[in-house]
Amino acid sequence: MRPLDDLFEALARSDFRRRFRLAARERAYLGERGMATVMEHGRDFIAKRLAPAQPVNDGKQTPFRGHPIFVAQHATGTCCRGCLAKWHDIPKGHALTGDEQAHVLAALQRWLEREMPEARMRQSSANE
Numbered sequence: 548m549r550p551l552d553d554l555f556e557a558l559a560r561s562d563f564r565r566r567f568r569l570a571a572r573e574r575a576y577l578g579e580r581g582m583a584t585v586m587e588h589g590r591d592f593i594a595k596r597l598a599p600a601q602p603v604n605d606g607k608q609t610p611f612r613g614h615p616i617f618v619a620q621h622a623t624g625t626c627c628r629g630c631l632a633k634w635h636d637i638p639k640g641h642a643l644t645g646d647e648q649a650h651v652l653a654a655l656q657r658w659l660e661r662e663m664p665e666a667r668m669r670q671s672s673a674n675e
Contacts, residue, residue: 567622573615589616598643623654
């Protein structure tokens with residue numbers, strides 16, 4: 548797996564990946580529900596849509612909008628198994644391990660926290 552610092556440096560050089568931003572609707576969703584809830588949704592999406600060895604509709608399974616996780620998946624190259632292979636050095640053809648799923652979730656959370664730092668701050672204060 549590619550280290551996240553290296554990944555984010557590479558993503559910053561991609562015109563396609565750099566263009567993704569949370570729209571007002573996704574920002575509101577993240578703000579209202581909080582990072583922990585959104586990441587729980589992400590855990591479920593990854594387990595069902597990305598983790599299987601042969602995901603259904605691979606390459607087309609992730610919408611471009613409608614949930615903060617979907618936008619983050621496109622921004623971080625975690626939207627399909629082809630992008631996971633290209634951007635994260637996680638090969639196709641095997642079910643994602645727990646560590647690989649954790650790596651994907653860490654990338655998603657890091658992007659969401661960069662995109663909307665106030666969601667992270669709100670989550671931190673809720674845990675104190």
